Amino acid sequence: MFHYLKFFLFHGIGLLAALFLTLGGDWMTVGFLSIFLGYVMLDALLGDDITIPDYKAPGILTWQLWMALPLLSFIVFTFLWQVGNGDPLGYGALVQQLSGYDMAVARDTTSGWNLFWGVIMTGLMIGMVGTITGHELTHRTWDPVSMFVGRWLLAFSFDSNFAIEHVYGHHRYVSTTEDPATAPRGRSVYSHVLISTVRGNISAWNIEQERLKKKRQGLFSIHNVAIRGYLMSALILVASYLIAGWAGVLMFTAAGLWGKALLEIVNYMEHYGMVRNPATPVQPRHSWNTNKRFSSWSMFNLTRHSHHHAQGEVPYHELKPYSDAPMMINGYLTTIAVALIPPLWHKLMTPKVLEWDEKYATAEERKMAEAANRKSGLKSLQGVTYSEASTA
Structure with missing residues (x-):
């Protein structure tokens, strides 16, 4: 039972x-800092999770994923309530009736600084509750319900097209120069986004x-999944306007774009500096992995990324930890924070990249790594070469 319950940690954080967004004011600032620091400390303290449970009722695990859509909708609504002026859906009155807490008074004390952190926390939830779950669900191309829920979750970050490019592009070209999501050595996270x-x-x-050409369907038509994705995000913007006016549209856009940026930051740290010949199979060694317990439990095993890329069709609860795979700096939020400081990132990741060349790369990949080192612009990499003996 525990192994089913542990994934509800995801919903608890949401x-x-x-x-925190309902409480408004300084609570929005305190809320983000508490969640962020909590992740960093718990990943550091709780160690790794390398268990591989046998789940007899996988349907429960699918329902846990589907629950992310109403949860994310509620999170975004609470934020938009703080941005507007009225009492949309009578939410403030309901909270006061049940708890005695006056949301309207708290909203009057909310500063621009608080709203900034409200945007950051809402964007973090769009990235976690929305993108992580949408990523898992849109891999289930055989399940129309999961695809429906997943694409709507991705629409909150203006990125329903992720369901197209990630599944049919990224997984094919990962760790090659043809993959948009793979960052070459030396690139900063900001340019990568x-x-x-x-x-x-x-x-x-x-x-x-x-795809449409093969099916003889019109590019600019209802059959175009990319266009439908843009329209889904537009509907969320309309809902934001109805809840909180143009301020709601502006604030949601900021939170959604931050959520999208988080996805690209995660892409950056999951494959940074790796190389592969696109004609060769994707192996677990072509993704940075982490088995930090708190990140694993609260992110539906997104952390087990090495197995995910080796077998993209495997559901999250069946992913193996692959303790011998190349490892990230730490858990996900810790690694995100490091990535946002390029000098620190390159200082910590350059030794890992060189270790990858030595320990995981094939002879062909070492030659490719040499070329990548020369192009990196990093002095710590540009002088590194591999002899014929080391690549034999």
Whole structure:
């Protein structure tokens, strides 16, 4: 039973964020810092989870994923309530009736600083509750319910096209120069967010165009999944306007774009610096992995990324920890924080990249790594070469 319950930690964190957003004011600032620091400390203290439970009732695990859509909708609603002026859906009155807490008074004390952290926390939840779950669900291309829920979750970060590019593009070209989501050595996370976003959308559009061409369906039609994805995000913007006016549209857009940026930051740290010949099979060694217990339990095993890329069709509860795979710096939020500080990132990751070359790369990949080192712009990499003996 415990192994089913542990994944409800994900929902608990989402509800905690909704509570902080409901309280408003300084609680939005305190809320983000508590969640972020809690992740960092618990990943550091709780160690790794390398268990491989046998789940007899996988349907429960699917329902846990589907629950993310109403949860994320509620989280975003609580934030938009704080942005607007009225009492949408009578939520403030209900909270006061049940608890005695006056949300309207608390909203009057909310500063621009509080709203900034409200955007950051809401975007974090869009990235975690939305993108992580949407990622898992849109891999289940055989299940229309999971695809429906997953694409709507991704629409909160203006990224329903992720369901196209990630499944049919990224998983094919991961750790190669043809993959928008794989960051080459030396690239900063900030440029990667922009480059990967643009290239990823172009790739998704091209993949969808090719699919429609094969089915002899019109590009600019209801059959175009990419266009439908844009419209889904537009509907969420309309809902934001109805809840909190133009301020709601602006604030949700900021939170959604931050959620999208988080996805690209995660892409950055999951495959940074790795190389692969696209003609060769994807192996567990072509992704950075982590088995930190708290990240694993609260992110539906997204942490077991090495197995996920080796077998993308395997559901999250069957992923193996692969303790011998190349490992990230730490858990996910810790690694995100390090990635946002490029000098620190390169200082910590350059030894890991060189270790990957030595320990995991094939002879062909070492030659590719040499070329990547020369192009990196990093002095710590540019002088590194591999002799014929080491690549034999």
